[in-house]
Every structure is written in structure tokens, then in C-alpha cells.
Amino acid sequence: MDNSSANDLLAKQHYLIPITPRPELCFMRGEGHYLFDQHDKRYLDWIQGWAVNTLGHSPEVIQQALIKQSGQLINPSPAFYNQPMLTLAELLCEHSVLDEVFFTNSGAEANEGAIKLARKWGQKHKNGAFKIITFDHSFHGRTLATMSATGKDAFAPLFEPKVSGFTKVAYNDLSATEAAIDDQTVAIMLELIQGEAGVIPADAEFVAGLDALCKQHNLLLIVDEVQTGIGRTGSLFAYQQYQAEPHIMTLGKGLGGGVPIAAMMIDKAVSCFEYGDQGGTFNGNPLMCAVSGAVLHEVLAEGFLAQVDRVSEYFCQQLEVLADRFALGANRGKGLLLAMNTGEISAPQIVALARDAGLLLNAPREDSLRFMPALTLTEKEVDDGIAILTDVLTALTAAPKE
Numbered sequence: 276m277d278n279s280s281a282n283d284l285l286a287k288q289h290y291l292i293p294i295t296p297r298p299e300l301c302f303m304r305g306e307g308h309y310l311f312d313q314h315d316k317r318y319l320d321w322i323q324g325w326a327v328n329t330l331g332h333s334p335e336v337i338q339q340a341l342i343k344q345s346g347q348l349i350n351p352s353p354a355f356y357n358q359p360m361l362t363l364a365e366l367l368c369e370h371s372v373l374d375e376v377f378f379t380n381s382g383a384e385a386n387e388g389a390i391k392l393a394r395k396w397g398q399k400h401k402n403g404a405f406k407i408i409t410f411d412h413s414f415h416g417r418t419l420a421t422m423s424a425t426g427k428d429a430f431a432p433l434f435e436p437k438v439s440g441f442t443k444v445a446y447n448d449l450s451a452t453e454a455a456i457d458d459q460t461v462a463i464m465l466e467l468i469q470g471e472a473g474v475i476p477a478d479a480e481f482v483a484g485l486d487a488l489c490k491q492h493n494l495l496l497i498v499d500e501v502q503t504g505i506g507r508t509g510s511l512f513a514y515q516q517y518q519a520e521p522h523i524m525t526l527g528k529g530l531g532g533g534v535p536i537a538a539m540m541i542d543k544a545v546s547c548f549e550y551g552d553q554g555g556t557f558n559g560n561p562l563m564c565a566v567s568g569a570v571l572h573e574v575l576a577e578g579f580l581a582q583v584d585r586v587s588e589y590f591c592q593q594l595e596v597l598a599d600r601f602a603l604g605a606n607r608g609k610g611l612l613l614a615m616n617t618g619e620i621s622a623p624q625i626v627a628l629a630r631d632a633g634l635l636l637n638a639p640r641e642d643s644l645r646f647m648p649a650l651t652l653t654e655k656e657v658d659d660g661i662a663i664l665t666d667v668l669t670a671l672t673a674a675p676k677e
């Protein structure tokens with residue numbers, strides 16, 4: 276696109292409600308690990324739709340699933356069964372400890388469903404208990420209830436009054452969690468790796484302890500795997516790497532490989548919605564379910580998840596080399612949900628310079644970079660990205676201090 280048409284395009288931005296600062300770029304196409312802007316400049320993408328594009332940009336299997344399903348059936352209404360919805364539900368249940376699925380259009384909507392189900396269960400089976408324990412710095416979404424559940428400081432003063440009934444506790448603090456349980460508590464809800472907080476993993480003993488507390492006090496364990504699910508951490512679900520038997524699990528982001536689909540999955544022992552309690556116009560539509568089924572088929576293929584682990588290990592090694600060279604902090608996370616502490620260097624500044632140099636990164640905190648590449652990542656892209664990061668860090672650390 277020439278400069279004047281690119282400028283014409285970006286001049287339309289005032290038609291959008293501003294919700295976040297965006298760079299003066301307009302992405303025109305994507306191909307695997309790469310995005311191309313309005314000038315056809317290429318970027319290695321380690322944001323991937325925000326940990327969404329499991330197989331990278333516009334993979335052939337998604338194109339084919341969309342073409343096939345859109346020619347067959349797009350939406351018969353949520354009042355009827357459809358084939359992709361049924362086969363996807365079976366696939367998810369057969370590969371997890373959970374038994375039933377409700378499909379949604381976003382992670383927040385899945386979590387909203389989890390909150391509703393826990394409250395319904397408390398009404399029916401626990402004397403009207405309704406309080407849910409959630410954790411400091413957690414992120415569960417942007418609907419009113421999920422913002423209320425979220426432990427992000429910046430959300431605290433917003434959109435008052437919040438939905439009541441959420442007790443916030445320090446993450447990885449088992450005794451504080453136990454102390455927060457009372458007669459009205461119905462569930463504990465957590466991310467096994469806090470993604471938006473900067474990739475903070477839950478300790479193994481903490482999760483095993485929460486699982487035990489839930490059993491002891493007859494509480495529901497809700498794992499928000501919107502970011503960690505579908506292979507992101509090297510196993511299909513992150514709970515599989517912990518000693519935990521969740522009653523409710525929510526999925527989103529990677530489930531659709533780029534298209535909007537999310538899910539709430541539950542243990543049939545806690546299934547208690549009555550007709551009319553839950554629903555939604557687009558929920559479980561065959562178009563999105565067909566895409567998700569195609570994505571899952573790839574992720575479940577022999578060797579796929581083992582390769583995620585291998586490339587993760589290589590990625591971590593390269594990050595350590597970088598840390599040694601530029602006196603940065605340690606890396607953290609699992610699989611291909613990784614972060615690195617940038618110490619004294621401003622992470623948002625690294626992000627801006629890396630973008631100019633053709634690498635898309637996210638800084639969840641002033642002092643942290645987050646890496647969420649496609650799960651099809653190979654050593655080659657790791658090397659390419661690390662080379663760009665090395666240049667950026669070299670420039671930043673060489674710059675004279677003001």
C-alpha cells in the first residue's frame with residue numbers, strides 16, 4: 276500500500292472508541308509466525324493475537340475448516356444441536372477430567388458462566404453459599420462480574436458498585452486462603468499461571484493444598500485456563516501438571532486458534548443449571564466449533580506437545596544467555612507462556628524498539644517481557660527473535676544515560 280492510502284486508512288481511527296493505545300500500524304495479513312503491516316513490512320509475532328493463534332496466522336487447517344463448514348451450516352440457532360458442537364464437546368471431555376461443556380464466545384463469558392454455576396450449586400447444595408475466593412493480581416475478564424473477580428489493582432476503583440461476593444487473597448498463600456474460607460464460601464477460582472499479572476506460576480504445593488481445602492470444605496475448584504489451556508504450557512491443560520481435580524475449567528484464547536470461541540467445562544457431579552439459566556445466541560455455533568475441532572486435532576497429533584516442550588526448553592536457554600549478557604533477571608513460565616525480568620531496563624521501551632526492528636512482544640509489567648508465540652514455533656524463529664532482542668538490548672544498554 277502506498278503512503279497516501281496507508282494514511283487514508285489510519286485516518287479512519289477516530290471512528291473507533293479508543294480503548295487502548297495502538298501504534299500507527301494496520302496489519303493487513305498474517306502467515307504463520309509473521310504479520311505484515313500496511314507497508315508490507317514483516318514482523319515476527321510473539322503476541323499471536325494474545326496467546327490465541329495456536330497454529331500461527333491463517334493456517335491451512337483453519338482456512339479449510341472455515342470454507343467447508345461455511346458452505347455446510349453456519350448457524351442453526353443454539354436451540355438445536357449441530358455436528359461440530361457435539362464432536363468438539365466429546366473431544367474436550369474425552370481428553371480432560373471434565374464431563375460436560377458449555378460453549379461461549381469469550382473467556383470472560385466462560386468465567387461468568389463458572390461464577391453463575393458455582394452460585395447455583397451453592398444455592399442448591401450448600402445453604403446458599405455464594406462467595407468465591409479469587410487471588411491478588413489475577414485476571415478473569417472484563418464483564419462486570421469477572422472484573423469483580425479479578426485481582427488487578429487498576430480495576431478496583433472502576434465501575435462501582437462491583438458485583439459482590441469475591442474474597443481476594445494473596446496468590447500462592449495457602450494459609451491465607453484457608454483463613455478466608457467461611458460458611459458462605461462456595462468456590463476457589465484461580466489461574467494456574469497468572470498470565471496478565473506477568474506470567475506468575477502457582478506453586479505445586481499451593482495448588483495441591485487448594486485441592487485438599489476444596490475437598491475438606493466442600494468447595495468447588497475453578498481453574499481459569501483461558502490463557503494456559505490448549506497446549507500453551509506444554510500439556511493440553513495446565514492442571515495436568517498439578518495435583519488438582521478441578522470441578523470447573525474455563526477455556527478461551529487458544530481454543531479457536533484465532534476465532535472467537537471459549538468454553539466452560541464441568542464435572543457432571545456439579546452440573547446443576549436448569550433450562551433458562553444459561554444460553555447465548557452464538558454459543559456453540561458450528562462455524563467456530565468446526566475451527567476449534569480442527570485446531571484441537573493438530574494439537575493432539577502425535578509429537579505436537581512434545582515439540583512445544585522441546586522448543587520451550589531451547590527458548591529458555593536462549594533467554595538465559597541474554598540474561599547473562601545484559602544482566603537481566605530470570606525467566607519464568609511454562610511451555611510457550613514465558614516471561615523474563617528486564618531488571619533496570621524498561622520493558623515497554625524494549626517492546627517499542629523491538630517493534631520497529633520487526634519483532635512483536637508484550638510487556639505485562641514495567642520490568643517484564645512476555646512471550647506467547649504460536650505453538651508451532653521452531654528453533655529457527657527463536658534464533659531470529661533473540662537476534663532482534665539482542666540488537667535492541669545492545670542499543671539500549673549502550674545509550675548514554677540522561
Ligand SMILES: *Cc1c(COP(=O)(O)O)cnc(C)c1O
Nearest residue numbers: 381382383414415416501502527
Ligand atoms: C484473556 C483472559 C480472560 C478473558 O478472556 P476474553 O476472551 O478476553 O474475555 C480470562 N481469563 C484469563 C486467564 C485470560 O488470560
